[in-house]
Each structure stands twice: as C-alpha cells, then as structure tokens.
Amino acid sequence: MFESTHYTERRHKLRQQFSSGILLIPGNSHASINYPHNHYWFRQDSSFSYFFGLNEADIAGVIDIDSGEDILFGDDPDIDEVVWTGQQSSFGERAAMVGVTTLRSMLKLHDVIADARRKQREIHYLPPYRGESILLLSRLFDCMPEQVQAGVSSSLIAAVIGLREIKSEAEIAEMESALAITKEMHVAAMRETKPDKFEYEVVGTIEGIMRSHDLQGAYPVIFTRHGEILHSRDHTQQLRAGDLVVNDSGVSSALGYASDITRTIPVGGKFSARQRAVYEVVLAAQETAIAAIAPGVTYLALHKLAALIIVNGLSALGFFKGDPQQVVDSGAYAICFPHGLGHQIGLDVHDMEGLGETAVGYDASVGRSPLFGMRNLRLAKPLRTGMVLTVEPGIYFIPELIKRWQAEGLHSELINYPRFAEYMDFGGIRIEDNVLVTANGARVLGPAIPKSCEEVEAVMAT
Incomplete structure (x- = not known):
C-alpha cells in the first residue's frame, strides 16, 4: 500500500x-x-x-x-x-x-x-x-x-x-508498473499468434505472465479473431493465416490500479494491403486524438475529431460519400465506430463507473447524445490535468449492423453499402493506449508497446 x-x-x-x-x-x-x-x-x-x-x-x-x-x-x-x-x-x-x-x-x-x-x-x-x-x-x-x-x-x-479522477504521482507510478507488465503480455501475444493455434493458447500465455508477477487481470482478456465483436469473451476459435486478432488485455497492479491496452495483430505476421489501409486510418485517428488532448477540451470533441479522421480515411477507400462532417454529425459513422473514444482509468478499468457512468463522464456542460454510437460515450466532459484516459478508436465491420442499416435505408446518401458488404469478413481493428492529461497536453503512459504496422510485424518476425 x-x-x-x-x-x-x-x-x-x-x-x-x-x-x-x-x-x-x-x-x-x-x-x-x-x-x-x-x-x-x-x-x-x-x-x-x-x-x-x-x-x-x-x-x-x-x-x-x-x-x-x-x-x-x-x-x-x-x-x-x-x-x-x-x-x-x-x-x-x-x-x-x-x-x-x-x-x-x-x-x-x-x-x-x-x-x-x-x-x-x-x-x-x-x-x-x-x-x-x-x-x-x-x-x-x-x-x-x-x-x-x-x-x-x-x-x-x-x-x-x-x-x-485526479491521479497523484504515486498513482501514476503504480499505473506505469502495471503497464510495464502489460507490454510483456502484448509482445508475447504477438509472438505467439500463429496460424492453427487456438485463441485460448495465446490467452494462456497472457494470463501466465500476469500470474508470474502474482497479479490478476484488470478485466477478462479479450483475444479474438472476431474483432467485430467489441467485447468477445470467447476464446475457442482456431486462428487462420490472414485473420486479424484484437487483443484487449490489461493487468491490475499490486495496489489495484488497472492498465487497459489494445493491439490488433495479423495472423501470419504480415498485414494484407486492405488490412494495412484500414489499420492506418485507425492509427491516424488515435494519434490525432492524443495530440489534441489538453485541459479544458471536452472528450466529446475529441471523440468527434477521431470520428472525422476515420470518416476521411474511409471515404478515400470508398466507404462513405458526401461531406465527411455531415457523416459525423448525422451519426452515420457509427456503422463502423459504434463506441466511445475511451474512458477514465485508475483503480477501476472503467474508473469509478460503479458510481454511475453519467456522473463520472458527464457534467452540466455536456449532455448525453441520443444518437446510436454517440450515446455510448462513457466520457464526454471537459478534461482536467491529472486525469488518465484510454484512447481507443476502432473500425469494425459488423455484418448484422450493416445488413440492418441497409435494410432500413439509414443514411443511404452517406454510406456506400456495397463497399461495406465487400468487408463483411474483415473483422475489426482497435488500438488503445492509456494517456495522462498534463498541464500542457498529454503523455502516453508506460513503455512504448509496438503499435505501427511495421513495429507489430517486426515483433512477430522474432
């Protein structure tokens, strides 16, 4: 203690x-x-x-x-x-x-x-x-x-x-100790992710690293070739060359402070051309959002910024049409980014959520949106120096969601449904880091965990 x-x-x-x-x-x-x-x-x-x-x-x-x-x-x-x-x-x-x-x-x-x-x-x-x-x-x-x-x-x-919600230097140090172990977990998972292995075999490696430090997970490991399922708990699938695997896993430190990191891994060690193209869009959205973090900025504004980067990137790949800002404002972007940009993290992985998600993530200046996707924001209020956040944009091709929206004709003037249909078997991509709000901006906590396509592929090659 x-x-x-x-x-x-x-x-x-x-x-x-x-x-x-x-x-x-x-x-x-x-x-x-x-x-x-x-x-x-x-x-x-x-x-x-x-x-x-x-x-x-x-x-x-x-x-x-x-x-x-x-x-x-x-x-x-x-x-x-x-x-x-x-x-x-x-x-x-x-x-x-x-x-x-x-x-x-x-x-x-x-x-x-x-x-x-x-x-x-x-x-x-x-x-x-x-x-x-x-x-x-x-x-x-x-x-x-x-x-x-x-x-x-x-x-x-x-x-x-x-x-x-304001973390002390001692708390930050405790969280960074958890993140050092989390790096071990993610690097090991990248090296263990190979064709014909079962998901549970890699999960066993991840959980074994936690236990080797006498620690437990901050939440159940999400490790799935069905990355389009945001929080899949199933680990029974056999990996196939060409799959993308979402690894969302973190550890609870000796004093109970959580880490929460997500990386997306290509089974076989190399991203395909279409996987890389979508991955780069998610990475750009994450890095742009992190760069814009500062005290006083609302997390709602950062969410919308990340959504706009995603829409711009996917428009260039043929998924959206029309004005990108209209795609964001209408909520049409949520067909592939149906969750919030992130949440606070500390003693709880979704910090203080037991006190009420709205009480923690909103205040008198920011209300919850009724729009699909936007209403799922766990954090929207202005940021304060000393907060620690997750920044975790993603792109997901969810077959049932795509089919339902298309059948209902939702946002048909903004969404190129035939293009989305071509990606029904793609899965999903999420990239997540834990970020401290500083007096002048932000700092990504913990040791750097391989994140770019080149970094991930380099680790998988060793």
Missing part, C-alpha cells in the same frame, strides 16, 4: 467537502464461486481502497465529520481462521498502516449507524454494486434491499469523483 499519509490526506480532502454527518464506505466481502468457502480472488471496493487502503474482506470505514474521527470496523481472526489461513498482524496494526487509530468490531457498525439515525444525522454512502453490499446496507438501515439505492448520496458521489 501507499504511505499512510496518502490515505489520511485523501480522507481529509473528502471531509473538507462536508459540514456534518457520517460518510460510510464499506469494503467488499468475499464472493463465492460454487460454495461458501470457495472464493474468487478477492477484489476490494475501489473507493474503500482509495480512502482506507486495506485489501481484506468484511471491513468498513466511517469518516465522522462532526467528531473528526476516522473509524475502521473489523475484527481479528479467530483461532479457526488462523488454523486455515495463518497468523496475521492484528487489525490495529494493519489499521495504523493507513493512519487509522480508532477501531470497532464489525458487529458494532449497526449500532453506530442506528445511533446516528436516531439523532437524525445525515449518513452518506455510495451506490452498492454487489449483492452482499446491498444486503449489508439494507440491514444497517432497516430497509428492503430494493430501497437501498434511494438512499445513495449524490454529494458523496460527486466528492469522490472529484478526488479520484
């Missing part, structure tokens, strides 16, 4: 945004796979990690605005737990590592909340996203699980977003 001062300072900054009341931040419980004592690997709630730092189950934090106390609720293991899982430092010793000296048994949390409710003190909590957390809150507030969401604090959501 970070030095204790990181956590005390974060809690102090959060406390300053409230005049009274209690801020309740529960940690996660273990999640069972197929019976109670067989658990998935433990992942702490990200906001609890941010403010209280301890990576263990069944504890909770309270920030009491009126008394000035930070309180951790938890218990030392009993002898049965020691027998099965080993001796640990005491709960008090672990709490001291994050700057907390006031401790209570987890059994006392209900009494503290009940006392605050009797005194009509305001109690703030964040939206729960796991069943166990919903049940805990329903017990604490003596309500039905369905009523828990109604008590969520919008002011606490806003305060947490405002703090977590």
Whole structure:
C-alpha cells in the first residue's frame, strides 16, 4: 500500500467537502464461486481502497465529520481462521498502516449507524454494486434491499469523483508498473499468434505472465479473431493465416490500479494491403486524438475529431460519400465506430463507473447524445490535468449492423453499402493506449508497446 499519509490526506480532502454527518464506505466481502468457502480472488471496493487502503474482506470505514474521527470496523481472526489461513498482524496494526487509530468490531457498525439515525444525522454512502453490499446496507438501515439505492448520496458521489479522477504521482507510478507488465503480455501475444493455434493458447500465455508477477487481470482478456465483436469473451476459435486478432488485455497492479491496452495483430505476421489501409486510418485517428488532448477540451470533441479522421480515411477507400462532417454529425459513422473514444482509468478499468457512468463522464456542460454510437460515450466532459484516459478508436465491420442499416435505408446518401458488404469478413481493428492529461497536453503512459504496422510485424518476425 501507499504511505499512510496518502490515505489520511485523501480522507481529509473528502471531509473538507462536508459540514456534518457520517460518510460510510464499506469494503467488499468475499464472493463465492460454487460454495461458501470457495472464493474468487478477492477484489476490494475501489473507493474503500482509495480512502482506507486495506485489501481484506468484511471491513468498513466511517469518516465522522462532526467528531473528526476516522473509524475502521473489523475484527481479528479467530483461532479457526488462523488454523486455515495463518497468523496475521492484528487489525490495529494493519489499521495504523493507513493512519487509522480508532477501531470497532464489525458487529458494532449497526449500532453506530442506528445511533446516528436516531439523532437524525445525515449518513452518506455510495451506490452498492454487489449483492452482499446491498444486503449489508439494507440491514444497517432497516430497509428492503430494493430501497437501498434511494438512499445513495449524490454529494458523496460527486466528492469522490472529484478526488479520484485526479491521479497523484504515486498513482501514476503504480499505473506505469502495471503497464510495464502489460507490454510483456502484448509482445508475447504477438509472438505467439500463429496460424492453427487456438485463441485460448495465446490467452494462456497472457494470463501466465500476469500470474508470474502474482497479479490478476484488470478485466477478462479479450483475444479474438472476431474483432467485430467489441467485447468477445470467447476464446475457442482456431486462428487462420490472414485473420486479424484484437487483443484487449490489461493487468491490475499490486495496489489495484488497472492498465487497459489494445493491439490488433495479423495472423501470419504480415498485414494484407486492405488490412494495412484500414489499420492506418485507425492509427491516424488515435494519434490525432492524443495530440489534441489538453485541459479544458471536452472528450466529446475529441471523440468527434477521431470520428472525422476515420470518416476521411474511409471515404478515400470508398466507404462513405458526401461531406465527411455531415457523416459525423448525422451519426452515420457509427456503422463502423459504434463506441466511445475511451474512458477514465485508475483503480477501476472503467474508473469509478460503479458510481454511475453519467456522473463520472458527464457534467452540466455536456449532455448525453441520443444518437446510436454517440450515446455510448462513457466520457464526454471537459478534461482536467491529472486525469488518465484510454484512447481507443476502432473500425469494425459488423455484418448484422450493416445488413440492418441497409435494410432500413439509414443514411443511404452517406454510406456506400456495397463497399461495406465487400468487408463483411474483415473483422475489426482497435488500438488503445492509456494517456495522462498534463498541464500542457498529454503523455502516453508506460513503455512504448509496438503499435505501427511495421513495429507489430517486426515483433512477430522474432
């Protein structure tokens, strides 16, 4: 974990945004796979990690605005737990590592909340996203699980977003440590991607590198010859010479910070002429968007810029017709770029999305578009120095989407449907990096991961 001062300072900054009341931040419980004592690997709630730092189950934090106390609720293991899982430092010793000296048994949390409710003190909590957390809150507030969401604090959501979305130097260093391992994963995948291999064989190499560093994935690996499926989880396909494979994979660092990188790989080691032509369009869109990042620029504007680069490039290849700006403004471009340019990244791969996608990605200055594709933007609001973003444009030839739009006659004056039909078997291309917003622009984080056609082909040749 970070030095204790990181956590005390974060809690102090959060406390300053409230005049009274209690801020309740529960940690996660273990999640069972197929019976109670067989658990998935433990992942702490990200906001609890941010403010209280301890990576263990069944504890909770309270920030009491009126008394000035930070309180951790938890218990030392009993002898049965020691027998099965080993001796640990005491709960008090672990709490001291994050700057907390006031401790209570987890059994006392209900009494503290009940006392605050009797005194009509305001109690703030964040939206729960796991069943166990919903049940805990329903017990604490003596309500039905369905009523828990109604008590969520919008002011606490806003305060947490405002703090977590600006990354410290220590957080950036942690993310770059994850990206160094992510480079190993992607370079190994390029070298292992060969005709006749199955996708799961390469996924095994990727996941093996994570585990060799005692780390887990930040999300399930996307490695697929069907790149037109944006988030395919299937790994059963056999690779064929001439395929394109989308590899979207990242790792969770020792302190839980995510990386999220995508590269597109030609099976056989060489891009064909038509693959290269489309790839260069995606790469130009990504590099243009990264170059335009700066504080105060909206991510919506950067998305539209990337979309315009894609439309210009594909118009030259015969896919669109008419005014490129009209293709973007009408939403016609989404036939091949149906997702947003990217999202924030940090302790969550889609950072803070559990607090509400709109709350994290939008503000009063930017509303969500009703247009297909554009409405999928996870991030649209103005950028701030210290944010970390993914920049991940793509071009996808999705047969069902093309057929449906053509049958409905959508944007027929702007889309050359016969040209799109020629690419029904193409798949998709996505290129993604993690980018820090700096005072004067942007910096791509981590070591350079082969990205140009020439760089990818050079790695695959070794």
